[in-house]
Amino acid sequence: MTKEWGRPVSQVTEHGGGVWSIEVPIPDNPLGHTLVHVLDTDDGPVLIDTGWDDPASWDTLADGLAALGTSVTDIHGVVITHHHPDHHGLSGQVRDASGAWIAMHAADTDVVRRTRNAEPGTWLDYLTAKLTAAGAPDDHLAPLRAARASGRMRTLPGLSAALPDREIVPGDLLPLTGRRLRAIWTPGHTPGHVCLHLEETHPAKLPGNGRLFSGDHLLPGITPHIGLYEDPDDTTVTDPLGDYLDSLERVERLAPAEVLPAHQHAFTDAPARVRELLGHHEDRLNGLRALLATPLTPWQLAERMEWNRPWDQIPYGSRNIAVSEAEAHLRRLVKLGRAEAVPGGDPLTYVAA
Numbered sequence: 001m002t003k004e005w006g007r008p009v010s011q012v013t014e015h016g017g018g019v020w021s022i023e024v025p026i027p028d029n030p031l032g033h034t035l036v037h038v039l040d041t042d043d044g045p046v047l048i049d050t051g052w053d054d055p056a057s058w059d060t061l062a063d064g065l066a067a068l069g070t071s072v073t074d075i076h077g078v079v080i081t082h083h084h085p086d087h088h089g090l091s092g093q094v095r096d097a098s099g100a101w102i103a104m105h106a107a108d109t110d111v112v113r114r115t116r117n118a119e120p121g122t123w124l125d126y127l128t129a130k131l132t133a134a135g136a137p138d139d140h141l142a143p144l145r146a147a148r149a150s151g152r153m154r155t156l157p158g159l160s161a162a163l164p165d166r167e168i169v170p171g172d173l174l175p176l177t178g179r180r181l182r183a184i185w186t187p188g189h190t191p192g193h194v195c196l197h198l199e200e201t202h203p204a205k206l207p208g209n210g211r212l213f214s215g216d217h218l219l220p221g222i223t224p225h226i227g228l229y230e231d232p233d234d235t236t237v238t239d240p241l242g243d244y245l246d247s248l249e250r251v252e253r254l255a256p257a258e259v260l261p262a263h264q265h266a267f268t269d270a271p272a273r274v275r276e277l278l279g280h281h282e283d284r285l286n287g288l289r290a291l292l293a294t295p296l297t298p299w300q301l302a303e304r305m306e307w308n309r310p311w312d313q314i315p316y317g318s319r320n321i322a323v324s325e326a327e328a329h330l331r332r333l334v335k336l337g338r339a340e341a342v343p344g345g346d347p348l349t350y351v352a353a
Contacts (some may be wrong), residue, residue: 016203022064024051053089081215092162108192136299188244208257227324
């Protein structure tokens with residue numbers, strides 16, 4: 001790919017060594033945008049993530065590629081860090097326009113397939129049941145029941161996400177001619193989240209081991225959401241927070257020279273950021289255990305947890321995410337033997353052990 005700058009595009013950043021990022025907007029979201037990375041290969045440009053499925057996002061992606069002297073039709077492949085719609089949303093359109101392949105970890109491909117094949121009301125029924133079991137009040141459950149009755153499930157993102165046609169195998173090099181990009185499985189944010197390690201000397205000779213495309217796993221100033229892995233048909237008791245903490249330590253040992261995340265900005269000293277996040281979660285677990293001096297439902301625990309705003313100012317949908325995060329922390333406390341379920345409760349409550 002030849003970089004032939006046309007009119008200035010402020011959303012494009014050059015990172016050197018045949019790597020660029022494009023700020024693709026996320027509509028009505030405080031994150032603002034997803035950083036879609038463009039990797040030059042001997043077979044043509046490859047995208048790492050694609051951005052949200054929205055006309056303005058598509059236009060921004062197309063404009064950014066044009067500023068690099070290429071186009072959507074030239075894309076050779078798409079590597080997806082995880083299945084969330086701000087990362088995977090435009091993948092199908094890119095493939096339709098270019099014939100590019102799409103690669104994703106099998107665990108997240110399963111999520112995409114399951115969501116595509118689900119009956120319209122399955123997820124609303126599941127969410128309603130989960131929130132009921134978590135102790136959500138009736139006034140929170142009522143809109144879900146109304147949405148189920150009206151069929152509005154069809155308007156939610158992710159219901160028609162593209163099925164990948166290649167599998168990202170942890171530890172393997174991706175088949176990119178002229179580049180060494182290795183998949184690092186980092187579950188936690190999603191069950192199939194991957195980081196991608198560019199095993200090449202940093203273009204500015206920064207100390208460390210290459211560069212890491214970190215998706216949402218490692219961000220410079222945000223703690224990614226860690227909730228439950230949702231599968232209505234699977235009764236396995238997962239430990240997403242434990243998975244995430246283990247994955248953080250894997251990245252710390254890797255010690256990349258620079259991290260290229262999917263939000264915010266590139267940064268160095270990944271081990272220091274990992275230690276900050278490990279400390280944050282340990283502090284949070286200790287704080288939640290202190291709250292559990294009195295038995296609480298997951299909903300009651302979420303109400304008392306510290307968020308970026310008071311509970312009564314958290315939007316409706318974000319409360320569902322908050323409760324899922326509270327449950328993920330509860331599962332970790334139970335697994336560590338620092339909390340336990342109180343028998344016989346309906347809804348179930350938990351208390352410090």
